[in-house]
Every structure is written in C-alpha cells, then in structure tokens.
Amino acid sequence: MASRYQIVCMVVDCGSLKRAADALGYTQSAVSQAVKALERELGTTIIERGKQGVSLTRDGKQYLPYLRQIVTAEAELEGKRQELLGLSSTDIRIATFTNVSRTVLPRVIRDFGALHPGVRFTLKQGDYTRNAQWVHDGVVDFCFTARGFTTGLEKRVAYHDELVALLPAAHPLAAKEKVTLADLASEPFVLLDEGEQSLVLDAFAAHGLSPHVTSEVTDDYTIMAMVEEGLGVSMLYRRTVEGMQADICVRPIVHAPSRDVVAAWRSWDTMPIATRRFIDYMSSHIVS
DSSP: OOOHHHHHHHHHHHTSHHHHHHHHTOOHHHHHHHHHHHHHHHTSOOEEEETTEEEEOHHHHHHHHHHHHHHHHHHHHHHHHHHHHTTOSEEEEEEEOHHHHHHTHHHHHHHHHHHOTTEEEEEEEOOHHHHHHHHHTTSSSEEEEETTSOTTSEEEEEEEEEEEEEEETTOGGGGSSSBOHHHHHTSEEEEEOOSSSOHHHHHHHHTTOOOEEEEEESOHHHHHHHHHTTSOEEEEEHHHHTTOOOSEEEEOBTTOOEEEEEEEESOTTTSOHHHHHHHHHHHHHOOO
C-alpha cells in the first residue's frame, strides 16, 4: 500500500490525478483523499488542480524535494525489512560451550544456512556464567547455558543431558555395569571445569561426597585423553562422549546427575528476526 507521500509524488510525476490513480491501481477519489490528507498534515495546499491537469503550488515546490526524500527512505526501509525477513546479510551471534558446539550447532547451522545462505554465524566459546553475562552485556544475541544460570533472561530448554563415568579401559570399575558416585569419589578424579559453579562437584556434594580431584580441565577432549592414559576417572555429559573414538570405558552412573541445557536471551521481542528464526528452527531440529 502506497503512502500519502508516494501518492503525491506519483501525482506530480504523472501530472494528473487520474493517471496517478491508474498507475497505482487506486480510484481517483482515493488519490484525491490522500493528497488532501497530506495537505492537512502540512497545513497548506501543495497541488493546484486545473483543466490541464495538476501543478505544484509555490509551497508544493518547496516541499517536493523533502517528500521525495521520504519516499526514498520508505523504499530503503521496505528493502531492509524484506532483507531481514529473507534473513540475508545478517549475523547471528551465539555464546556456546563444547558440548553444544560439537553435538548440536554444526548440523543445525549447516541446514539453516542451506535455507538462508545470507546468514553468518559468530560463535564465542565460554562457560555457563560467562555465556549468560555476554548476553546481558549485548556481546551476543543469545547463549547456551544450564538452567539456574539465567537470572534476568528469557530461556527455552534446548535438550536434557546426563553425566556418565569415564574409566580407563583396564580399570577395575570397568567390570561393573553401572558405577556409583561413591565409586568415583574414591579414585583419582579428572574434573571438568564448568566455570564458577561445577555441576559435577554439586552432584558429589548432594550425596555427601568429596572427590579426590587430581586435575581440573576445561577441554572435554583433554579429559578423555587423560583418562585414556590412566591418569584418573572422570565424568562427562553423554552427548559429549557419544561417537568419540578413545580407548576408554563409558559407564552409566546410578542416579546419574543431569542438566537442562537452555538457550537464553534478554528479550524475544527485541532480538533480531534472524536469531529468532534460528532458535525456532533449532528447537524443532535438535535430536534428543
């Protein structure tokens, strides 16, 4: 639907209300009403009607360059709207951590990118606390974190994940179908560094246990390598270790500690369209 500014400029270009109406697909009455509405807005007559068509008044000639600027700006605004709806030339900024980066994002980014090839992705690797803070600071559009680290943010559960035990292949505990937290607490333990708060240590504490931590490591793959070399036992999340090639034994844990991984953001309504579309797409395509 044409704005009154576009209609007036079309009338001037066509030199006639009727020709402008035909060009726009409007009735001549609708065009005339739009001209009058703009004249009321400006408080002056800008178009004179005569037997030979229409012409600009002196005030109209003064206003015309500004009306054309408005029409150009409207066209640019509509172009940007269409661009954003088409998700082209836009950047989706995400704070993530290894589990999500390896098991969720590559496939979802690939498939979403195939639908919207103009979208770019910027990934920042952090931990539960730092990722949430990056959202608060506006560094990223949304983050992945764990439930309980989202104060002041809106969130949506992405997936549920549980911890499993990692044991050297020849370790005595590997003979058991399941291990307990007490089993793991009595062994040299390679702890996953999850940031300011450790869900692993919280799980031990909830059972009145304190593991014998010999190493604290941020990288999941380093933990698997250390366990493989017999430097201790550990716990990692099931999604992290699935499909990994390492000479280690993975065992379920009795009453396994678990977490909800959530996507979190400041405000859904003010988040970029492309990011909202990506979160919706991701939510329906994450494999449990």
